[in-house]
Amino acid sequence: MATTVPTRGAHTPPTGGSGAASNGHSKWRTRLWRFDDKASPYAYIAPFFLIFGAFGLYPLLYTGWIALHRVEMTSLNQSEWVGFDNFTRILQDSEFWTAVTNTFVIGVISTVPQLIVALGLAHLLNYKLRASTFWRTVILTPYATSVATAALVFALVFRADGGLLNWVLHFVGFGDTDWASGEWTSKIAISVIVIWRWTGYNALIYLAAMQAVPADLYEAASIDGATRWQQFRKVTIPSLRPTILFTIVISTIGSMQLFGEPLLLEGGTLGSVGGSEHQYETLSIYLFNYGWKLGHLGPAAAVAWAMLVLLLLIALINWIVGRLVRKSATA
């Protein structure tokens, strides 16, 4: 992979200007080329950094400034220094802590089953199949569905009266469940939407990683008399460890962002506060409610910073767990 990048300085200009007359001209050209080679890469990557700087990094820092001020939706140009009042305000709000817990709980019960099912699904797709592309496309269709559409369909499915799920469940002897009102059932409903949308996508990511596992590892394992299940556990899973970690990180970040699902599960005013008892209110809903419904942007910015702290905490936990797992694997 150590191919050197060609530089034009090494080549003579093909204009082939012979004689002294074109000498100055070619020197100028060489200088221009050298500048072209030096500057071009930066020019090509500049758009990304400009856009990210203007609409990503700058607002991120600006959030910190707003969090220390009083800014109202009705008068965006006026701000008043309030110190850490916004932070104490949200930290003393029990609704905030409910949202933190909900985000965490929904994150776990949507991510863990999702990734386990995706792993199994990828394993199945890794077999030699008839119409393999067809199966891959089918399991990916939920990915093409928007959050809004998915949330709205599942809202009907999970409806208390006349909902499809309750109708199916009554055949196995369950009474009507008011899914959206329950502490746990509402979180399960949200998680089902998330799981439905993302399992196929994650399965394809695992499948890509599985296909990169060298075949001789499996050959060696089967020569040693390993069963299929043992091969899956001792060869596939360890080889996939970096990919699994990657999907855990991505899903964790994703679950911090849950917004459309809780907003539209019941819709209307209930959606913007995450249910009558805030039973499925996530941090994004809490931020939206504070900033856009109540119009207090200062506390909303403080919530954003709290989310950043939580993300860093989760990253730390991920890192520690990753290390422990690796240690126990080598031990």
Added chain:
Amino acid sequence: MTTTSPIKTAPDFVPAPPAAPAGKRGGRFKLGAGQQLKGGPFTYVALIVVGLGSIFPLYWTLVAASHDQQRVLDSPPPLLPGGRLWSNLQAAWEQAHLGKAIVNSVIVAGCITVATLFFCTLAGYAFAKMRFRGRGALMTAVIATLTIPPQLSVVPLFMMMSDIGWGGKLESVIFPTLVGAFGVFFMRQYLLEALPYELIEAAKVDGASNIRIVWNVVLPAARPAMMVLGMLTFVQAWNDFFWPFLALNQENPTLQVALGQLSASYTPDQSIVMAGALISTLPLLLVFVIFGKQIVGGIMAGAVKG
């Protein structure tokens, strides 16, 4: 202007083999692909179950959109399409200003896709094939931006947008997503393998400037990956919900925003909401039916971890 591709091979986008942890790449990718044991009956049964689960909610969107609300909320719920699809579609169209919303969605997703393709190909090429100071660190910075959720910056973003006069306008939704880290990474991975140094070298010997090389050599070589990235970007931009919902209003929404507002209205008619959902989903499903293979390949290729 020579428009013929300098690369005669690779007409179709073949997903580059993901980097194996052991550093084993290339070779007999297809044959060496893990266990190539044949799937048994159980495999097919399981896939059919998962497949039905994946499709059913979409099918039921159609069912619910083709009955009146009374019937949809009845028990037992309908399982077959009814005859009111057209009138529900019309009602949804009128109630939620879907005509304008569709135009807006096309503009937003179209602009974002075109810009993403252009900027990400340029940046991906620079990161894959050009040598410059700070390349590694800058690439790491690009990847790192993927871990920042939009939630962290929406409050000031909203204030900035209204400050520069983009409040409630499509620009406020288009500009922040003009170029994405995933696209840069995706194009880099593809060009690393698909664009041989010899081609760039040959063009340089011919005295081509860098931007000419991009136009005549890089873009033709990148075309298959650009197709895939274009579709992935379009799907994402079309479906984006959080920021557009905060930034746009009822008078000037995208489809997803209009859909959210339709359902958030005073006691919404569920079958009309479902008709709206159907309208917003159908274009993408169509794309999926036609280009499913390429999209699947693209996601698998993009899954490569750096």
